[in-house]
Amino acid sequence: xxxxxxxxxxxxALLISLNIVLSRIASIKIAIGGIESIRIGFGALPVVxxxxxxxxxxxxxxxxxxxxxxxxxxxxxxxxxHFTMTAALTGIIPPLILKPVKAPIPSxxxxxxxxxxGQFISSVILVPYFLQxxxxxxxxxTLPPKVVGEVINVPIxxxxxxxxLKRINMVYFKAH
Numbered sequence: 001x002x003x004x005x006x007x008x009x010x011x012x013a014l015l016i017s018l019n020i021v022l023s024r025i026a027s028i029k030i031a032i033g034g035i036e037s038i039r040i041g042f043g044a045l046p047v048v049x050x051x052x053x054x055x056x057x058x059x060x061x062x063x064x065x066x067x068x069x070x071x072x073x074x075x076x077x078x079x080x081x082h083f084t085m086t087a088a089l090t091g092i093i094p095p096l097i098l099k100p101v102k103a104p105i106p107s108x109x110x111x112x113x114x115x116x117x118g119q120f121i122s123s124v125i126l127v128p129y130f131l132q133x134x135x136x137x138x139x140x141x142t143l144p145p146k147v148v149g150e151v152i153n154v155p156i157x158x159x160x161x162x163x164x165l166k167r168i169n170m171v172y173f174k175a176h
Contacts, residue, residue, distance in 0.1 A: 008054060012062055015046040019066035022046065024074040030145075040149055044090050044123070045157050048115055049164060051091035052098060052106070059091020082130040086122045093118035105165045111158035119150045119157075 027041025051059020067087035097114040
């Protein structure tokens with residue numbers, strides 16, 4: 001297991017707090033049947049960024065811890081570990097897909113594919129499935145808005161991730 005440095009730990013804590021703020025406070029939440037079914041915002045961006053920068057384990061931890069703490073700060077409906085798992089997968093899948101990429105900063109297309117696959121699995125497939133399984137909300141109700149939301153979010157996440165990776169690499173290597 002790779003040793004984690006204080007700087008990385010602080011950065012991961014910052015990404016967790018950004019995830020909570022962007023997911024729970026600075027997002028639009030739409031409830032269907034009293035259960036939050038659709039959330040529009042940029043909460044997944046810090047989770048994806050953590051995974052791509054520090055690996056799938058860090059991405060999964062940022063997603064899971066952000067979801068758990070975020071639930072206790074601003075709950076909407078009962079706590080369900082299923083959604084914590086999908087939040088963790090948001091940070092685990094993109095770095096696994098990017099693993100064969102040897103470039104220090106992946107291309108925009110590589111990021112689009114990696115983030116798109118991750119968001120498709122976690123947000124488009126699993127979240128509507130769990131909403132139906134747990135709360136009997138029909139998939140036909142939640143799937144179309146999820147698809148539209150991710151078609152908008154994925155390119156934005158990919159672009160912001162590439163910009164942030166370039167800026168962070170510049171600052172990080174300048175400091176060392």
